[in-house]
Amino acid sequence: MVNSLSKVFAALLAVMLLYIYPAAEAAQRQDDLSRLAARQAVTRFVDAVRTKGFITPLMYSEFTNELALTGNLYDINLEHQHLKYVPDYLDAAEPDTFQGSYQTVYDGYYNAQIFAKLYPGSSVSEDGERRYLMTADDFFSVRITNTNRTMSESLRSMLLLSTEADASSIYISYGGMVLNEAY
DSSP states (O other): OHHHHHHHHHHHHHHIIIIIHHHHHHHHHHHHHHHHHHHHHHHHHHHHHHHHSEEOHHHHHHHHHHHHTTTOOEEEEEEEEEEEEEEEESSTTOGGGEEEEEEEEEEEEEHHHHHHHHSOSSOOOSSGGGOEEOOTTOEEEEEEEEOSOOHHHHHHHHHTTOOSOOOOSOEEEEEEEOOOOOO
C-alpha cells in the first residue's frame, strides 16, 4: 500500500516537473515579452506626441494596434497637463489690485476630453481638425494596465491552488514635458 502511494506521488511529481513547471516558465517569459513590447509601444507613442505636440487618430490607432500585438487587453489612460499662468490679484473683480506676479497652474485633460477632439460625433476631415493640440511646456503621460488574466497568472493560480484574482501583471506609466509645437 505504501509502495503504491509513493509511486502515485512520484508520478504526480514527474508530471509537475516535466510538463507543468516548464509550461509555467514559458508563460512567464511570454508575459515578460509582452511587458517589453507594451513598454516599447508606450514609449514610442509618448515620445512622438511630446516631440510633435499633438495627437492624431492615426497615431493613437497605431499605438493601440501595437499593444494588441501582445495578445493582452489594456486599460489605456491618457493625461495632458496644460500649463497656464494665472495673475495674482488681491480682489479678482478689481484689475487695479494686480500684485505683479503670476502663479503657474496645470489644467488636467483626460481620455474624455482628448477623445472628444480626436473622434468628434460629426464627420470631420482627417487634416488638422481632428488633432488634439498641446503647447510646449505642457506635460503628457500614458498609463496602461492589462485587464485580462495572462496564461502565467492562470498557471500560477492553478499551481498554488488559489482562486483569488491576481493584480495585473503589466502596468506601465510613462510621460514627460511636451517639447515642440510642430503644427
